[in-house]
Amino acid sequence: MRWGLPLALLVVLFPLFDMIYWIAVRALPTFTWATLTTDQVGLGGGLYAMIVGSFTLLGLATGFAAAVGIAAGMYTAEYAPPSIARWARVAGNLLAGIPAIVLGYFGYYALVLYTHWGYTTLAGGLTLGVFMVPFVYRTADLAFANVPSEQREAALAMGARPGQYLVRVALPIALPAILSGVFLAMAIGLGETAPLIYTAGWSSTPVAGLFQPTSFLTGAIWNFYDYPSTEGSFQALAFQAAFLLLILVIGLNVVVQVVAERYRRRTRGMMA
Amino acid sequence: MDEPISPGDRPALDRSPGFSESAPPAALPRPPAERSLRRWLGSPLALAPLILLGIVVAVLAIASEGQNFGLSFWGPVWEFIPTDPAGSTYGIALFALGTAITAGVALLLASGLSLAIAITLTTYLPPRTSRILTTLTDLLAGIPSVVYGIWGFVVLAPYFASSLEPNLRNALGWLPGFGGPESAIGGGTGLLLGIFILTLMVIPLTTAVMRESLRSVPREVVEAGLALGATPWEVVRRVRLRVARRGLWGAVFLGFGRAIGESVALAMVLGNTIQYPPSIYGGSYTIASFIFTQLDSAFFYPELLRALVEFALVILLITIAFNLLGQRAVSGVRTRTVPGAGGRA
Numbered sequence: 025m026r027w028g029l030p031l032a033l034l035v036v037l038f039p040l041f042d043m044i045y046w047i048a049v050r051a052l053p054t055f056t057w058a059t060l061t062t063d064q065v066g067l068g069g070g071l072y073a074m075i076v077g078s079f080t081l082l083g084l085a086t087g088f089a090a091a092v093g094i095a096a097g098m099y100t101a102e103y104a105p106p107s108i109a110r111w112a113r114v115a116g117n118l119l120a121g122i123p124a125i126v127l128g129y130f131g132y133y134a135l136v137l138y139t140h141w142g143y144t145t146l147a148g149g150l151t152l153g154v155f156m157v158p159f160v161y162r163t164a165d166l167a168f169a170n171v172p173s174e175q176r177e178a179a180l181a182m183g184a185r186p187g188q189y190l191v192r193v194a195l196p197i198a199l200p201a202i203l204s205g206v207f208l209a210m211a212i213g214l215g216e217t218a219p220l221i222y223t224a225g226w227s228s229t230p231v232a233g234l235f236q237p238t239s240f241l242t243g244a245i246w247n248f249y250d251y252p253s254t255e256g257s258f259q260a261l262a263f264q265a266a267f268l269l270l271i272l273v274i275g276l277n278v279v280v281q282v283v284a285e286r287y288r289r290r291t292r293g294m295m296a
Numbered sequence: 297m298d299e300p301i302s303p304g305d306r307p308a309l310d311r312s313p314g315f316s317e318s319a320p321p322a323a324l325p326r327p328p329a330e331r332s333l334r335r336w337l338g339s340p341l342a343l344a345p346l347i348l349l350g351i352v353v354a355v356l357a358i359a360s361e362g363q364n365f366g367l368s369f370w371g372p373v374w375e376f377i378p379t380d381p382a383g384s385t386y387g388i389a390l391f392a393l394g395t396a397i398t399a400g401v402a403l404l405l406a407s408g409l410s411l412a413i414a415i416t417l418t419t420y421l422p423p424r425t426s427r428i429l430t431t432l433t434d435l436l437a438g439i440p441s442v443v444y445g446i447w448g449f450v451v452l453a454p455y456f457a458s459s460l461e462p463n464l465r466n467a468l469g470w471l472p473g474f475g476g477p478e479s480a481i482g483g484g485t486g487l488l489l490g491i492f493i494l495t496l497m498v499i500p501l502t503t504a505v506m507r508e509s510l511r512s513v514p515r516e517v518v519e520a521g522l523a524l525g526a527t528p529w530e531v532v533r534r535v536r537l538r539v540a541r542r543g544l545w546g547a548v549f550l551g552f553g554r555a556i557g558e559s560v561a562l563a564m565v566l567g568n569t570i571q572y573p574p575s576i577y578g579g580s581y582t583i584a585s586f587i588f589t590q591l592d593s594a595f596f597y598p599e600l601l602r603a604l605v606e607f608a609l610v611i612l613l614i615t616i617a618f619n620l621l622g623q624r625a626v627s628g629v630r631t632r633t634v635p636g637a638g639g640r641a
Contacts, residue, residue, distance in 0.1 A: 031413065035413065036429070036500075039496050092348075093344075114620075115343070119349050122615065123615055124557065125559040125584050126352075127352065154352070161345055215438070215441070215442070245443070250564075259450070266442070270439070273438050
């Protein structure tokens, strides 16, 4: 299998670098500070509205996903009877497997049509949050389960209540792993389009409000990718959004790796 | 009587009768009454994923309003007449074919490539190179679908239209499906590009699961093979692949679930045309990409909206089925959090 390595390089590395190269080539020539700070005005303009929108949606979604995911993970790992825990884990994996467009339809029907709100930032944030829950949940579950049992025994031996153990012993130990899970979920959430297009809608004004539609980076790419590629055009905006997304996503992945490495180093000393 | 030495050997002080040395991390010990009540009370919290899943399915079921489209739903004709929505035919077969072809071929290619890559990563590379390549593969998993889509549409499609497809037609035109006309839109979008992009999107996921499957083959078994004089390749073929077989199939199932659910990237490169593609260069839709592109215009036509939710339910059920199969197959494998393991689109 000597051809395994060249094959791997070809199949994995070539698309990755080709993608990054071409997006950079099409995005950077017109990429200025103004791109990040101006709104999209007429033809061209800037990404400011979309950046604010993406981060607002991400903030809402992460808040929801972290709250639900960490709490559920803690209970599944520590408290739940084994039968319940098994069902919860299966459900978590199923939730992770729901296609994003199906979740988008769910958000569209439940939060846009049924409530008669129309397209809102809140709807987008909640739908994205539901999408992100299983990723946080799985890591939190694993994180709490991997806390060495010696810690639990030591805490209980010193007279701690289970609640005290959870908050003051288990949580700090599990925190790096949980954080890496949250960052991973954020990286995934930042790149999602389908759950957001039909919930958050589209808008050219930034920070319009929680019950207003909003624009976002992935939506910018979806809306502008097929415009003619003339100078200063919408399509250039799409590439700039793509470039920004790549930087953010790769950056978050790097952070996850770093946190995971520090966690590995820390718990290595704890295992007997 | 010899006590087995356990990894966590502690001085004799703690060793009292009745303590099991290798007790698995059990739940916190508590008085029986409080234990049951507290644990079961907290269950809704642990079951949050299940509750969310139930809410999603329930909402979709409600959205369909129990409308049974009858036999024509599974039929081959999709004919939406805006002036007569109630009389239109909503047949899923066209889109199901698109999903089947794109996901099926993509999985075929991705499985083979992923297996080769995973074997290389676990057996033939030094650990440092292996780790770098693993990180890069996981990075590929994190790239948003829209970015795959815009790369495919703007960079690859012109190349496909000008070089790849003419060459293919010359070389393989005698094969059915390879000699047909350009896609109705032209410009390189179509089944070929769609399958290419989809394969790329699935490979990181399947590679990761296969890699972990191969890695979790017990060392003793591998060393036994080597001790008996097998070459590394023979060890792979006869030992690792056999032992890891369930996990490898799990990777294929999970990848299939992912491929079926992909909507955005395919909506950008598949050359959206409601047709049975005449050749591999022709454009079409998949169920997921069709829902994605039609949902906004469906706002004005409730019947179309209901038809689309039936589409969504079909994909959801298929994805759940393959997800469950994949979970069962992979259950013996210790995975880290596998990036991208889910129906992201």
